[in-house]
Amino acid sequence: MSRITRALCALALLCAPLSSPLAAGGAIVHQAETSLEAALDGLQAAILERGLYINNVLDLGEMFARTGADLGFTEPVYGEARSVEFCSAVLSREMMREDPTRIVNCPFVVSLYTLPDDPATVHAAYRAIPAELQAASPVMREVAELLDALARAALEW
Structure with a gap:
């Protein structure tokens, strides 16, 4: 690989957003350089823009x-940490009609946190919905897409 190609690759990596999904212990985590307050404002706005209700x-x-x-x-454990609980009456009802045990997925939660040694990086995390469940259930795929969109919106605010 030429020096120019290596330099361009390094530059591309440096310019890429920090938001990349990391599956960790049943969670999807995105991260970006921002403040927790800005991410919280972005998350709440994104939830409300979709006509959803914030419980807590x-x-x-x-x-x-x-x-x-x-x-x-x-x-x-954390520099700062907040979790936002919210609900979609339509998605919740659809997923529970399909399988009543999915009550454990309600309310939906997106958590935002910083780590003590890195207060400038905010992590947006939510419970992962397994790929095989998303493939078998359109409503669970929609829930997974909603959670992902909200986590990303929080970090882009």
Whole structure:
């Protein structure tokens, strides 16, 4: 490979957005350089723009910091962490009509967090829906696409 080709490849990697899905422990994670507050605003706006209802915004970072101190844990897990619970009455009803055990997928949740050693990178994570389930169920594919679109929208805000 020529020096120019290598340089162009390196430049392309440097210019590529940090948002790339990482499957980790049953989750899909996207990441980007932004602030958690901006990502939270973007996520809430994207949810509301789709006519969905936000049930709750949980400040998990504060909760883990408080309970960690109570339990004697001194190292923080997150810099900041928030989870947004929301619902789509249509998608929820369709997925549960198809299989009542899918109640465990409701409400939908997208979590945003930073790590203590990297506060400039926000991670947007949600529960992964297995590819085979998406292939077998159009509604579960739609749920997976919705979660992915919302996580990406949060980081692009």
